[in-house]
Every structure is written in C-alpha cells, then in structure tokens.
Amino acid sequence: MPLASLLLLAACGQTPPPPLVVVNVAAPITFNDSAGTVLTQGITLNGADQHITVTVRDARGQVVRFNGATFDPTAQGTDHLTLNTANNFHQAVALPQGTYTFEHAVHDDVTGHVLLGYGPAGENAAVISAASAGVRLKSHAVLDVAGSALQSDRPIASLPSGTTVNLQLRAVTALASLPDGRPPVVGVIPTSDLGPVTYELGSSTDGTLNGAGSRVGINVTARGDATDATLNVSATFHAWVADAAGQAASWQPVTLTYAQAIDLGTAP
Template sequence: MRSVLNTTLALTTLTLALASCGQRAVTPTAKGPLMKVEVSAPAFAGQGLGAQGLTGDAPARHYDVTVRDSAGKTVTFNGTTYDPTGTGATTLTLNSANSYHRLLLLPKGDYTFENKVKDDATSATLLAYGPAAENAGTVDKNNTVIRIKSHAVYDAATSTLAPSLSMNELYTDTTFNLSLNLKTAPVNSGASATVPTSDIGPVTYTLGNVSDGVLNGAGSKIGVNVTSRGTDTDSELNVTATFQAWVQVAGTDTASYQTVSESFAKQIQTNGLTTDTVMPTLTFATASASTGAALNLTGTVGDDQGVQNVRAYVDGNLVASNNPAEQSGGVAALTGDSQGNWTAAWTPAKDGDYSVVVIAEDTSGNETRAEQTITATTPTGVTYNITPAYDWNTNAVTFMAGQVNTFKVHWDGSYSYMHVWMSVLSGPGDFTATLTAPDGSNQPIFYGGNNTGYIEFGDQYQPGDYTITMVSNSDAVIDVQAHLH
C-alpha cells in the first residue's frame, strides 16, 4: 500500500554468501551461489496500512508473499532457504512474531513478489494486494533495494459518500461538504482500514439532474462541496462519485483495478415557512498536549436540521476549519463524519497554557461554543542502551509525543559490520532520528527516511560508541535494533 494503503515492503539484497555471517555454506543447486536476501515490512509494522494521511486505523495484519522466478514458477522454501525440489513452503509470512523480517537465501535471478495483506484475527479478510506485475526485482551480487508495492482493497459495503458533518434536514440553497470515505472490508464486522488517495484514480462527481443543485468546483479524492437547489418536481439531491479502485476478485485472494462509484441522495425541503431556534449540540473532549507534537482535538456535533461549520481557535486564532476556503495560512482541515464526530490537528509550539475554543454553526446560523484550557509540556527524555546482536530481537520502546530519547550502542567490532534499524510497532509512525558515529560524524539514512515509520542507517564499519537521538511526533511504540553482519 503506497505510504493504508500503498504498503511498501523493503527487500534488500546483500552481497554476502552464507559464510560471511558465520553460517554453514550451502551447496548451490541452481543459478550459481545462493545470495542472502533481507525481506522486511518495517514501514508498516503496527501502523495504518499506508502513509497517505492514514492514522492507525488498520486492524492487526500479516503479509503473505509468493515468490516466482523469471519463468513464472513459484519458488518454494525450506524455512527461509530456497528449496530446489519444489516441495517446500510456497508462501513467506511477515508478521509481528518475526518483526516483519525474513532473511532468505535465493539464487541470483529475476523474481516477482506477489503479496497479500490479511488480517490476523481471521486470516480471511483481504486488506491489500500487490500484483506480481508491479513487484519485479533482481537478486544479484550488487547491493539492491526492491520496493514491493501493494494496494488497499476497496469495499463498497463499508465505504460512503456522505455529509462531512451531521445533517438531518436539507433545505434549498444549503451549501455543505460531501466526504468520500473509502474503506477496506471490516474484520469480524469491526475495524477496517482507510483507503489512501494514492490507491484510487481521479474522482468525477455528477448530479442526478441539473435542477438538483450545484457542484462548487470539481471536487477531489476526498469529497466535493455542494449547494442544494430542487424544484417542485425535483425535490431530491443526488450526487455520484465515480473512480477506479482495487476491488477483490470474487472467490480469490487477489484484486483488480476497476471502475466503481459511491452515491448520495437526500430529500430537499423546498416548501414551507420555518424558523430554526434550536442551537447545535457540541462536545469537546478533554485534552493535554506535548510541545512540538501534533494533538488531535476531538468531539461531537449535531443539530436538528444540519451542521454547517465547525471551527477551532487557539488563543483567539483560527487553527482548524471544515470550510475548504479557510484551510490556508496555517489553518488545518477539521474533519467530521455523518455520525457527528469531528477532529482537528493542532501542534503547540511552546510549553504553557492555551485557551482553545470550538464553535459549531448550523445551517441557519445558530452557534454553540465549547472551550477549555489545554496545557502543553515537553516530556522528559530517556536514555537506553542497545546491545548489538546477530539475530532479530524486538527492543520495544514506548515514546510519548514530543519526547526526545537517546539510544547508546557500543559495538566491539565483532562480525564484519553493524547497522541500526528502527521501526514503529504501534502508532502513526511520524518520527525523526539522527545517528552519530564514534568519530562524531552524522551517518546518512540507508533507506526508509524520517517520518516514514521506518529508518535504517548505512552499514557501520567503525567499532566504538554510537548515539541515536530520536523524537516522535505522536505516542508510539518503536522497535530499535543494532544488527550485526
């Protein structure tokens, strides 16, 4: 799934024969010596199924990978070693038990890596799919990074085109936002994952009739702004969103890219003389903040007719709004759903108390306010000692948002080299890290990157003391490892 769901698996081919890591050499049986291949899914371990604006809304899951050679023949494995007899396991599984890592031994050659993302609870729900055609790579003597792509699988029954804020009555000349909320299939009628915008094609919005209303702009992959109209012969607003998405092929664990649509319909009140004297209902959940880390302001909103706008102010300054016209110059998007939930992200810049006010406005202009004082503090950092090891062993560290933690690694020079690997086990995965080598230099990132949920620093050949400083933008559990080769 590219950054729910553009999931990326990192496949790194290392120029090491078995003996280079102190293991017993294997006699090659096809295409020359077996190469050591590291397969991992670190960027999405415990996170949402991608990074395109996703939160940690995805259910627990695992990755089933099928490897095929250049002739299209499925490669089998004895454990994680290539099995030339063809009688071994045909699927490699990456899950929390193996820290989403497998070290494989494969002959040199061209391969494809079809991958299926299934839920852990039942192993029956296809959350994402990566076709073999998009996942080709070469295993050879050169250092190689192969990024395996998979896509969120859209589920029509769970997805909606609906008002972004609750709406009980719709009157003529009412302007509001329709939100396109696309989901994967739920697990046990429960949790599902948000489909990222990168996994769907351009969205076209159409009205049922020209007299239904007006589309205010072309809209986007997350929704469209609409003004209702209606007449005595056309008193229903109909809007359809048409796009392409990955849809599960019936009876299989595969998916194909298909044209699909989501629709919205609601009766327009076009006649009568009415007066609205009912104020919107509004709640604002109690919150505390970490300085420099994003905080989600949340609550509920409702009205007997419909909610028009919700805005959040900090110390008198507008910081979030559901009105797209106001979302600029530091004003974030306030989002909501048809059940009345709203959320807005805000990041306090310094320690101290902040006056935060939320105002809800209904379609008649009635307003309700809710406010609280939110205190922002900087969490105290912690220092951890990490022991380098040959095997993958999870070192789970709990981070508070904004907390700056330090990791000390002492490498005595055993084995050929060392590298440091960091991955989010739970939480959004928005973090930064810097590694300082024994000579005082800052080491570059090998692959992954800051704010991707996964970082691996380049191979280290200098024994001594290494220091990693790391800060997470949200509460998270992060796996930190120093791996020997």
C-alpha cells in the same frame, strides 16, 4: 558448496544447486498518523492486525518454493513466505541470482480471510544479485465497496433549498476483527490508492457542484424544484477491489452515491 563436493556431483551426473544470495524481503513502510511513528506493516491507518503472504515467482513465472526462508531446489517446500509481527514484517531470504516477482496479499490475523491489501506482481519485480540491497514490497489498500460511502460531513435532518453541503468520500477496507474481542475495525484507504474522482449530479435541477472536488470529497449546493426534490450525487473512481476468492485484487471502477431529500418550502 566446497569445490570437491561440486566435482563429485558433476562426476555423478548431478547438477549442483545454484549459489544463493541472501536478501531482505520487507513489508512496505507505512506512517501511523496518530502515533507519529513509521511502521513496517502491510497497510495502515487504524486497520486490524495483519500478516502478508508473499508468492515469489522466477523469470519463467514458476512459483519458487522454500525450506524455511531458503530456496528449495527440489520444489517440495512451501510455496510462500509470511511476513508478520513474529518476524517484524521482514525475512532474510536466500535465492539464486535472477529476476523475481513478489506478489503478496495482506490479510487480517484473526480470520485470515479479510483481504486488507494487495501487491501485484507487476509492481513487485526485483533483480536479485550479490549487489542487491533488498526487496521492499509495494502494497495497495483494498477497498470494501459495501462499507464505503459518499456522505455528508454532518447529520442532516432537513436540507432546505440553497443549503451548501460538504460531501465526504469515505473509502475504507472491509471490517476485520481484533484479537481481543473488541468490535471490528476498518482501515482508511490512502488517497494514493484511489484514482481521480468524477462527481455528477443526478440532474441539473438537483443543485450545483462547487468545483471539481477531490479524492476527499466535494462541496454541493442543493436546489431542486417541484419535479425534482432530491439531491443526488455520484462519485466515480478506480480503486483496488478484492476478487471473489479474497486472495487478490484488481484496479476496478467504483461508483458511490448520495441522496438527500430537499426541503423546497424553506431557505437557509
């Protein structure tokens, strides 16, 4: 603002607006394994089309409002930024210098209600100044507990005692529709968004856990006896799970289970 205008505002008893700094706010960088290319999107791994709603808060925890992508000192503007395919998942945002958080939610494009990813404010803080290079958001994929499973890597019609089974931890996002009417799809949760996994047998007679397992799965040998002819395995870990409103997620404990009848009459 010109000096004359600032002096006029001061003479009238008005506080001049703070000087603004333009920074680039961009979605996380993600990798598309199938195409072998780097994408700038909310999450990835074969999920649905998505957009990111960013809520910016200042050092006092107050929500920042915008006129377009420019700080609105009247606090009358919109209370969020949107990153999507139209702006290639980034915006040049004008803000006063200071410390801000950039909490954000990743939703599907078709309904706008399926929470696919979430970036907590505590992991998305930035100091904005003339020297700022920009803000790169950090998101976590959100696990759909009902759609996820601990499952065999192949169909099992019969499980004779002594058989070894590879159990896979299938961790996925919620189903989300595609804009062209194709069947809904899920996104695979990156292992970096899962905590360490603890595997347990239902009882010591169920079988043997062959090693500690990992965030991908575990190898198990079925045993069983006359009083226990079911292989029960549980996997317990932490993941980002949506809240009831579907606007945010929190780091919560999750347990997935596997059960398969053991054939005690045959051996592999």
